[in-house]
Amino acid sequence: MAELIENRAQTLRRESGSQWFRQEDWWAIWIGLGLVAVAVLLLASGSSLKWVAVAPTKWSHVSEAFTQLRDHAAQYLALFALWAVLLGIGTTAIGFRLSRFLPAFALVFVVSLVLYFIGQWDQAAHYNLEPPLVALAIGLLISNTVGAPAWADAGLRVEFYIKTGIVLLGAGVPLALLAWAGPVAIVQAGIVSLVTFGVIYFTGVKLGLDRRLAATLGTGGAVCGVSGAIATAGAVGAKKEHASIAISLVIFWAIVTIFLLPLAARALNLPTGVAGAWIGTSEFADAAGLAAAQTYGGYAGHVPGITGTADAAVNSFTLMKVIGRDVWIGVWAFVLAIVATTRWERTGIESKPNAGEIWKRFPKFVLGFLIASAIVTIVSHGYTYADYKKVLQPSLVAPLQALRTWAFTFAFLAIGLTTRFREFVSVGSKPFYAFTTGVVVNIALGYVLSTQVFVDFWTKLGQ
Amino acid sequence: MSAPACANCRYFSGAPREVEALLPGMRTLGSAYGSVRATDGICRLHDRYLDPTSRCDSHERIAS
Numbered sequence: 001m002a003e004l005i006e007n008r009a010q011t012l013r014r015e016s017g018s019q020w021f022r023q024e025d026w027w028a029i030w031i032g033l034g035l036v037a038v039a040v041l042l043l044a045s046g047s048s049l050k051w052v053a054v055a056p057t058k059w060s061h062v063s064e065a066f067t068q069l070r071d072h073a074a075q076y077l078a079l080f081a082l083w084a085v086l087l088g089i090g091t092t093a094i095g096f097r098l099s100r101f102l103p104a105f106a107l108v109f110v111v112s113l114v115l116y117f118i119g120q121w122d123q124a125a126h127y128n129l130e131p132p133l134v135a136l137a138i139g140l141l142i143s144n145t146v147g148a149p150a151w152a153d154a155g156l157r158v159e160f161y162i163k164t165g166i167v168l169l170g171a172g173v174p175l176a177l178l179a180w181a182g183p184v185a186i187v188q189a190g191i192v193s194l195v196t197f198g199v200i201y202f203t204g205v206k207l208g209l210d211r212r213l214a215a216t217l218g219t220g221g222a223v224c225g226v227s228g229a230i231a232t233a234g235a236v237g238a239k240k241e242h243a244s245i246a247i248s249l250v251i252f253w254a255i256v257t258i259f260l261l262p263l264a265a266r267a268l269n270l271p272t273g274v275a276g277a278w279i280g281t282s283e284f285a286d287a288a289g290l291a292a293a294q295t296y297g298g299y300a301g302h303v304p305g306i307t308g309t310a311d312a313a314v315n316s317f318t319l320m321k322v323i324g325r326d327v328w329i330g331v332w333a334f335v336l337a338i339v340a341t342t343r344w345e346r347t348g349i350e351s352k353p354n355a356g357e358i359w360k361r362f363p364k365f366v367l368g369f370l371i372a373s374a375i376v377t378i379v380s381h382g383y384t385y386a387d388y389k390k391v392l393q394p395s396l397v398a399p400l401q402a403l404r405t406w407a408f409t410f411a412f413l414a415i416g417l418t419t420r421f422r423e424f425v426s427v428g429s430k431p432f433y434a435f436t437t438g439v440v441v442n443i444a445l446g447y448v449l450s451t452q453v454f455v456d457f458w459t460k461l462g463q
Numbered sequence: 464m465s466a467p468a469c470a471n472c473r474y475f476s477g478a479p480r481e482v483e484a485l486l487p488g489m490r491t492l493g494s495a496y497g498s499v500r501a502t503d504g505i506c507r508l509h510d511r512y513l514d515p516t517s518r519c520d521s522h523e524r525i526a527s
Contacts, residue, residue: 025498094496095479159494226493227500230486230512234503237513240485247488254492285492329499349509350466351517360501415491423487 024160027090029368032167034086035403036372039171040379043396052078053399055406056113056120065117080109083406087160096154104155111138112409125302132291132412136258139416148417156414162287163365165407166322170372171400173315174380177461178373181319184457185280188449189324192281195445197222197332200438207430211344212238213245215336217431220246221438224326224363225254225285231361235333236340237349241425248424249435254288255419257443262296272300272308273316273461274450280320281446291412293317294405308463311401316461318369327366330358466522469506470515473525477504477515486512 020026039049054075059065069076084105091101115138118124119131142148148156197218204214216238220229229246232238261282265275275296283289297313299306337353380392450458469475476485479495485505489495502515509519 019498023498024494024496156490157494157496158491159497163497224499226489226491227497230489230493230503231499231501233512234501234514237511237517240505240510240512243486243512244488247486247491247493251488251491287492347509347511349469349506349511349513349517349519351514354516357501357514361499364498418491420487425487 021093024094025364028163028167028365031086031164032368036171036375039396048395049399053402055402056117058120058122060122100154104152107152108155108410130295130298132295135412136416139413143417143420156418158287158411158414161407161411165404167368167372168400168404170369171376172397173373175373175377182323185319185324189320192445193222196438196442199441200434203437204434212236213242216242216246217435219332220250223332224329225250231329231333232336235337244425245427245431248427250284253439254284257283258288258292261292269305271459273312274458276313276316277320277458278446278450280317282443287411289321326363330361333361334358466518469517473523474506474508475504
């Protein structure tokens, strides 16, 4: 009862308070842009964030890794303190207790540090020990055997970490690149989203599924994974079971494709920009896709035959997934809400679609990504390419990229630690067939568009 | 006159922590604390996931 009252109070606080301080999207923006602003101010004063934005470097023997850790111990402690303070403020504001978050985050940070070091072993690529995959695999193993400790729950905020990382990612993506590549990403993503939704929805209806379930599955597969599924489920008033089925199927296929897509792209020797575009078109969730894209980017320069830069995979993924697919989530929810209330069978619950839903459901962290890009673009205006590489890259962009990699690593580990296969609901064969048909079409179409239709474009992006 | 909205109904659960508990797996690749969920929640009477501005005839106001 006390818990019920607390939850109700939490709802009222959340609804009455400003969303700017109640939603993790906004906190990802405040933290990400705050770091960008501090980095710019430090640059202006002749300093840099790079001391605190420490990251392991390549090592050959374990003793070298320990030496690195010992020599930079103060920096790693400062980095932990920085993240603990920033993320602690954010999680407390959205409703978690700081006393629960801090020990949980300490665990996430320490395990991430170990994983980051493993990824810097000079033989890591040879053994496929890419940090995102190792983080995911270890998380999955722990979660599904001994189980992650319950006290760690407050620190396993995949979406908060990934959104913060995406805002920081904006600092490394110039506005000119967004303007050049954005329209192509929107066209490619639009084609795949419409086709994938149509395939899942009509296959589901043909198999006899409730239209609300078919639509929830459709947006889960076509737009934005779990986020797409819950946005649609809420907009059309789907059964709770429908949302659970969609969540289970999205997680299952997202995890399969985290491993599958980089492997397939590697077998095909795709350039990093092209592979990132394919992953961005065919992965279901931002966190899962970034794990796959970062993994593939890690092959650049290490795996013979794979051309392009490491960042190109992550950049083209982000353009395709975040700009091409995520931002349309409110539009999908609004349109489907209209269809549900005017065309589908009644449920006994009355609801009125509202265009305000488009903004309400807009993934706000995308604004942070765009603003970060604009800030660094403005700061770099007037610099020659040589000066950019000599001054801005090491003092401004690289430290923000290092912090981004940390945020992503926290997220990849948290994906594994929160994926408990026994929690998956029994989805039934019909939803499975409908969703899987969409997955197959999505992957095939994404491959054709990325490697044939727009291949020159995505290859250039990687150069 | 239509019934009051679900937001004030005792069957409606809209707190993010509660939504994540009722939808296992949601926090793995999604979140109840993000803007995409908006203020949707779960009606424990009809077992539906819906917008809190929805209405039905079974509405029971939260006891103050």
